[in-house]
Structure formats: structure tokens, C-alpha cells
Amino acid sequence: xxxxxxxxxxxxxxxxxxxxxxxxxxxxxxxxxxxxxxxxxxxxxxxxxxxxxxxxxxxxxxxxxxxxxxxxxxxxxxxxxxxxxxxxxxxxxxxxxxxxxxxxxxxxxxxxxxxxxxxxxxxxxxxxxxxxxxxxxxxxxxxxxxxxxxxxxxxxxxxxxxxxxxxxxxxxxxxxxxxxxxxxxxxxxxxxxxxxxxxxxxxxxxxxxxxxxxxxxxxxxxxxxxxxxxxxxxxxxxxxxxxxxxxxxxxxxxxxxxxxxxxxxxxxxxxxxxxxxxxxxxxxxxxxxxxxxxxxxxxxxxxxxxxxxxxxxxxxxxxxxxxxxxxxxxxxxxxxxxxxxxxxxxxxxxxxxxxxxxxxxxxxxxxxxxxxxxxxxxxxxxxxxxxxxxxxxxxxxxxxxxxxxxxxxxxx
Amino acid sequence: xxxxxxxxxxxxxxxxxxxxxxxxxxxxxxxxxxxxxxxxxxxxxxxxxxxxxxxxxxxxxxxxxxxxxxxxxxxxxxxxxxxxxxxxxxxxxxxxxxxxxxxxxxxxxxxxxxxxxxxxxxxxxxxxxxxxxxxxxxxxxxxxxxxxxxxxxxxxxxxxxxxxxxxxxxxxxxxxxxxxxxxxxxxxxxxxxxxxxxxxxxxxxxxxxxxxxxxxxxxxxxxxxxxxxxxxxxxxxxxxxxxxx
Numbered sequence: 001x002x003x004x005x006x007x008x009x010x011x012x013x014x015x016x017x018x019x020x021x022x023x024x025x026x027x028x029x030x031x032x033x034x035x036x037x038x039x040x041x042x043x044x045x046x047x048x049x050x051x052x053x054x055x056x057x058x059x060x061x062x063x064x065x066x067x068x069x070x071x072x073x074x075x076x077x078x079x080x081x082x083x084x085x086x087x088x089x090x091x092x093x094x095x096x097x098x099x100x101x102x103x104x105x106x107x108x109x110x111x112x113x114x115x116x117x118x119x120x121x122x123x124x125x126x127x128x129x130x131x132x133x134x135x136x137x138x139x140x141x142x143x144x145x146x147x148x149x150x151x152x153x154x155x156x157x158x159x160x161x162x163x164x165x166x167x168x169x170x171x172x173x174x175x176x177x178x179x180x181x182x183x184x185x186x187x188x189x190x191x192x193x194x195x196x197x198x199x200x201x202x203x204x205x206x207x208x209x210x211x212x213x214x215x216x217x218x219x220x221x222x223x224x225x226x227x228x229x230x231x232x233x234x235x236x237x238x239x240x241x242x243x244x245x246x247x248x249x250x251x252x253x254x255x256x257x258x259x260x261x262x263x264x265x266x267x268x269x270x271x272x273x274x275x276x277x278x279x280x281x282x283x284x285x286x287x288x289x290x291x292x293x294x295x296x297x298x299x300x301x302x303x304x305x306x307x308x309x310x311x312x313x314x315x316x317x318x319x320x321x322x323x324x325x326x327x328x329x330x331x332x333x334x335x336x337x338x339x340x341x342x343x344x345x346x347x348x349x350x351x352x353x354x355x356x357x358x359x360x361x362x363x364x365x366x367x368x369x370x371x372x373x374x375x376x377x378x379x380x381x382x383x384x385x386x387x388x389x390x391x392x393x394x395x396x397x398x399x400x401x402x403x404x405x406x407x408x409x410x411x412x
Numbered sequence: 413x414x415x416x417x418x419x420x421x422x423x424x425x426x427x428x429x430x431x432x433x434x435x436x437x438x439x440x441x442x443x444x445x446x447x448x449x450x451x452x453x454x455x456x457x458x459x460x461x462x463x464x465x466x467x468x469x470x471x472x473x474x475x476x477x478x479x480x481x482x483x484x485x486x487x488x489x490x491x492x493x494x495x496x497x498x499x500x501x502x503x504x505x506x507x508x509x510x511x512x513x514x515x516x517x518x519x520x521x522x523x524x525x526x527x528x529x530x531x532x533x534x535x536x537x538x539x540x541x542x543x544x545x546x547x548x549x550x551x552x553x554x555x556x557x558x559x560x561x562x563x564x565x566x567x568x569x570x571x572x573x574x575x576x577x578x579x580x581x582x583x584x585x586x587x588x589x590x591x592x593x594x595x596x597x598x599x600x601x602x603x604x605x606x607x608x609x610x611x612x613x614x615x616x617x618x619x620x621x622x623x624x625x626x627x628x629x630x631x632x633x634x635x636x637x638x639x640x641x642x643x644x645x646x647x648x649x650x651x652x653x654x655x656x657x
Contacts, residue, residue, distance in 0.1 A: 027435075032438075034442035034443070035442040035443075035446040035452070036446055037452065037457075039452055089431065089434075090431055093427050093430070094427065097423045097424060097426075100423060101419060101420055104419060104423075105416040105420070192420075196420075199424075199428065200424070200427055200431065203428055203431055203432055203435075204431050204432070204435040207431075207435045208435055211435070211439040211440055212439055212443070213442075213443040213447070218446070289551075291466045291551040291552035291654070292461065292463055292464065292466075292552065360545065361548070361590075363548040363549065364548050364592075367548075367550045367551065370551075370552075371550075374463045374464055374465055374552070377462050377464075378462070378463045379460035379462055379463070380460065380461040
């Protein structure tokens with residue numbers, strides 16, 4: 001084996017090691033969340049060397065990627081699903097082992113090794129391209145750790161290609177020196193390398209599936225509504241008409257809560273949404289109308305809640321409009337109370353609610369909604385989702401959503 | 413070549429063991445935290461606040477005791493007939509007039525006073541507006557108190573009748589205006605006539621349904637004081653009570 005091939009193997013080895021490092025970190029972050037708790041996510045080209053916090057803005061891209069439906073598969077079968085990064089760990093691990101073996105054994109120029117390394121590189125690059133295009137077209141965010149994996153794939157591919165080209169000369173020289181494996185030996189070697197590759201790639205996934213705990217008992221431990229009755233008609237139907245209704249689901253939301261906007265969208269876009277009919281219980285986290293709040297978390301939410309009550313069958317439209325304008329409705333500084341601004345915006349967009357907005361009847365209706373939450377002993381937080389009376393646990397609103405919803409809807 | 417294959421087997425075994433133990437230990441650690449509730453960061457998740465009725469600072473044990481007695485004996489708690497008459501209330505509340513008013517003074521920001529004309533029980537426009545505003549402002553309160561009174565102008569019997577009618581005027585208006593099916597469980601009626609817990613000048617600063625001229629004056633003659641007292645007591649004090657009883 002020539003010095004050039006050694007060098008190119010070293011390049012492939014660095015690429016594979018980097019790929020293993022980044023995909024290992026991604027997997028570790030994903031698996032840490034299988035305890036149904038929130039954790040900081042490593043989001044850096046130097047993960048492990050920088051301190052991670054929950055609120056780190058720079059980690060947003062990695063959180064988006066990890067919590068997106070593209071980070072794993074079989075989410076309805078396993079809580080969180082099976083992370084794609086597990087395959088990457090196996091693949092890069094195999095690439096690293098093969099490169100190492102090629103260097104140490106000085107047999108790296110053999111066709112089976114070349115083909116194995118090239119296949120690893122092709123799979124890594126293809127996966128990187130696929131996930132890169134998802135980041136661009138679907139997530140609109142870049143995860144730095146993922147970018148590290150893309151770079152590693154590129155380095156590995158470069159090394160593997162150079163090894164392949166360089167090995168052609170090495171093999172010719174070996175053959176001239178009398179060291180030429182037979183066709184059968186080559187085929188056997190290729191099959192062994194392919195089997196090793198398959199084993200290395202699938203083993204982490206297999207062990208993951210074997211070790212992952214059963215979450216069934218946790219899904220139903222977050223309580224139920226005390227009563228499904230809505231005697232004061234405080235729940236506002238949204239979405240499809242009741243005639244086509246599926247399983248009755250109640251979303252407890254605050255029109256100014258960013259998590260509500262994101263969660264509501266996820267639920268509406270999810271495949272299981274077609275099996276559900278939605279009603280909204282408004283729970284403004286605004287001390288202006290909500291006596292349970294010492295301080296307003298979302299000042300001005302009471303105005304929007306009243307606007308929704310006034311709008312009747314257009315309540316869903318006002319809720320969507322509120323979600324869309326949340327940035328403008330936030331307080332500009334600590335002293336700013338955006339209620340008046342929100343009120344003006346509501347009256348401009350929905351002038352038909354003008355006479356109703358400040359009427360005693362509207363105030364009473366909103367109060368009844370809040371007292372419905374009291375009667376049901378709901379936690380004072382948003383968003384919440386009740387499916388057929390059973391509460392979707394907060395821990396299941398991200399990675400475990402598909403798994404939990406499949407069980408709450410009784411489709412499994 | 414044999415050595416190469418042996419080396420290959422060693423490298424692969426090391427790789428597979430590393431991949432296997434790494435994956436297993438990560439998942440098992442998460443499963444352990446899931447089972448025990450331990451946190452990776454060592455933080456405990458705070459228990460969420462549960463939606464509940466209001467309980468504000470003025471809900472002292474003393475006020476709650478009196479309110480509970482009044483509500484129990486005047487029909488709101490445990491069912492029975494509605495309302496408490498003046499001659500019963502002294503026994504029911506088991507406190508003096510002055511103490512009764514002192515307890516209720518803590519409601520000054522929450523309550524309103526509906527004023528009536530002499531010998532009348534009709535609500536004027538200002539009274540209706542104030543009543544609607546107050547009723548709509550329930551928030552987390554469970555009970556709405558209407559404590560009607562009369563001035564000392566007439567006989568005790570007539571004054572009892574006026575205060576009773578004034579309490580009823582409030583009740584009937586609320587029934588008519590809001591058609592609340594749960595009104596019976598929320599509204600406590602008390603009519604005190606002229607006999608118990610007359611309102612003094614301190615109530616001038618409360619939310620009145622119309623201005624009382626004498627209240628505005630800094631210096632008052634005895635006659636003006638008497639006039640002010642009469643106007644303030646031809647009234648019904650209305651308030652939601654933000655206490656869990």
C-alpha cells in the first residue's frame with residue numbers, strides 16, 4: 001500500500017471519527033430526552049466543549065431539528081421514535097473501524113475495503129444531502145451539530161474516493177508482485193465487509209429497540225377532566241363542523257402564548273387531527289381578568305379572549321390571527337402594557353366586536369370560562385390538550401406526541 | 413492474510429461492543445430517570461398552580477366565620493329559604509353592628525353602594541349600571557352579597573319592608589338582566605332595616621351609584637351629617653366576596 005493511500009485513509013479516518021463524534025452527540029441528546037424531561041441540547045461544532053443551557057438561543061436550530069418529525073421514525077410505535085442518528089453512529093463507526101483496519105493491516109488497498117469505505121461514504125453523503133434539504137425546505141433552521149455531520153460526511157467521502165483511486169495503482173503493483181487475491185476471495189471479502197457494515201449499522205438500532213422502556217403507563221397518568229359537561233357553553237368549537245366530528249378534544253390555550261401557537265399548529269397539521277374535533281377553552285394568563293395570576297404572563301390576553309367570545313363562529317379565526325400577531329402584541333419593555341394596543345388592533349381587524357367587547361355579558365362569559373377551569377381543577381398553564389377527557393401530559397407534547405396521541409385516540 | 417482477517421475480527425468486535433454498550437447505557441440511563449423521576453440536571457419540576465376560586469388578603473378568619481354563619485343561616489349554604497331578616501341577623505352573625513361593618517369595610521375597593529330615593533325601591537339608571545358592572549366583575553368569587561338597609565326616617569316595620577324590597581329589587585334586576593341559572597347559588601340577600609349596622613361617613617368613599625352631596629363636604633353640620641347618613645343607608649351594599657368559604 002502506497003504512502004498516498006495511507007494518507008487518504010487517514011483523511012477518511014478523520015471524516016469517520018468526526019461523523020461518529022457529531023452523530024454520537026446528536027444521539028445522546030435525543031436519547032437523554034427519553035426520560036420525558038427537558039434537557040439542554042448540544043448545538044455547536046465543538047459539542048462538549050461549550051456549556052449548554054436550556055435557554056441558549058444558539059441551540060434553537062438543534063432543538064427544532066430534534067423535535068421535528070424528521071429526526072426519527074416510528075414515532076407512533078415507540079415514544080420519540082427511532083432516531084436516524086443511530087444509523088449514523090453505526091455507519092461512521094464502521095467507517096472508522098474499516099479505515100483503521102486498512103491502515104494497521106496494510107491491506108486497505110484491497111477491493112473489498114475500497115468498496116466498503118465507498119459505500120459508507122455514499123450513504124453518509126446521501127443522508128447528509130437529504131437532511132440538509134429538509135433543513136432548508138422544511139425546518140428553515142440549521143443545526144450546528146448536524147452541519148458537523150455533513151462536513152464529516154464530506155471529508156469521509158473525499159478520503160474514500162481518493163483511497164479508491166489510489167488503491168487501483170496499489171493493487172496493480174501488488175498483483176505484479178504476486179499478491180493478487182482470487183475472484184472468489186474478493187467476492188467473499190466484499191460480502192464479509194457488507195455484512196459487517198450491515199451489522200454495525202443495525203446493531204445500535206436493534207439494541208435501542210430492545211432497551212427502550214414501555215411508556216404506556218405514563219401516558220394516562222396526567223389526569224382527566226372532572227366532567228365532560230359544558231353546562232355554561234364556555235367551550236368554543238373551532239375547525240371542522242360538529243357533523244364530521246371525531247374524538248372530542250379540548251385545547252386549553254392563551255391567544256398570546258407562543259407555545260400554544262406552535263402546539264396548536266403541530267396538532268392541526270398532524271395526521272391524527274382528522275380523527276379529532278376541537279373545542280377551545282380560553283385561559284388567558286393575564287391578571288387583568290384572571291385572578292389566579294399574580295402577575296400577567298401575557299398582558300392583553302384578556303382582550304383577545306373577549307374578542308374570541310364576541311366573534312362566536314369566527315373565534316377560531318381570531319385565535320389564528322392572535323397567534324400570527326404575537327410578536328407585535330408583546331410588551332415592548334417592562335413598563336409597557338399592550339392591552340390598549342391589542343384592543344385597537346382587534347377593533348381595526350374585527351370592527352364587528354366593538355359593542356360586545358366591553359359589555360358585562362362578555363365579561364361574565366369570560367369569567368365562566370375561567371370558572372370552568374376552576375371546576376375542572378385544571379393546572380394554570382397553557383397549552384393543554386384533553387382528548388376524550390384525558391389530559392395529554394406536558395412531557396408528551398414534543399417527541400412523544402405521536403405515541404401518546406395514538407394511544408389517547410385509541411388508534412392503537 | 414490470516415493476520416489481517418484476525419485483526420479485522422478484533423476491530424469489528426471492539427466496534428460492535430462499543431456501539432452496543434454505548435447505546436444500551438444511554439437508553440438505560442434515560443429509562444432509569446423515567447422510572448425514578450430523577451433529573452439529569454438535578455432540578456425538580458415545580459408543581460403547577462391549580463385553578464381555584466379567589467382567596468384575597470381581606471379574607472380574614474373572622475370575616476370568613478361571620479360570612480359562613482350568614483351564608484348558612486340565610487340559605488346559601490345547605491339550601492333552604494333565601495335571605496336573612498334584621499332581627500335574625502344579629503343572632504346569626506354573632507357580632508355587634510360596629511364589628512360587622514368593620515369586617516365589611518375591607519371590601520371597599522370591591523363593593524358598590526346602590527342608593528335609593530326615600531321610601532322607594534326602584535333602581536335608577538346609575539344603580540343599574542353599577543349593579544351590572546359589579547355583577548360582571550365576579551372573577552374568582554363564589555358569593556355575591558346584597559346587604560340592603562333603610563334610613564331611620566320611618567317606623568321600624570316600614571324600614572324593614574323598604575330594605576327587604578330594595579334587596580329584592582337588586583335580585584329581580586339581576587334575574588331579569590342576566591338570566592343566570594346559577595344565580596340562586598351565588599346571591600346572598602340580607603335586609604337590615606334600620607336596626608343593624610348602619611353605614612357611617614366612611615362609606616362615602618365607596619363606589620356609589622350616584623353622588624351624595626353631603627359626602628363631598630369637608631365640614632358638615634349636624635343636620636348635614638344626619639342627611640348624609642340617611643342617604644347612605646337608603647341603600648344596598650353589593651359585593652362579590654373573594655373568599656373560599
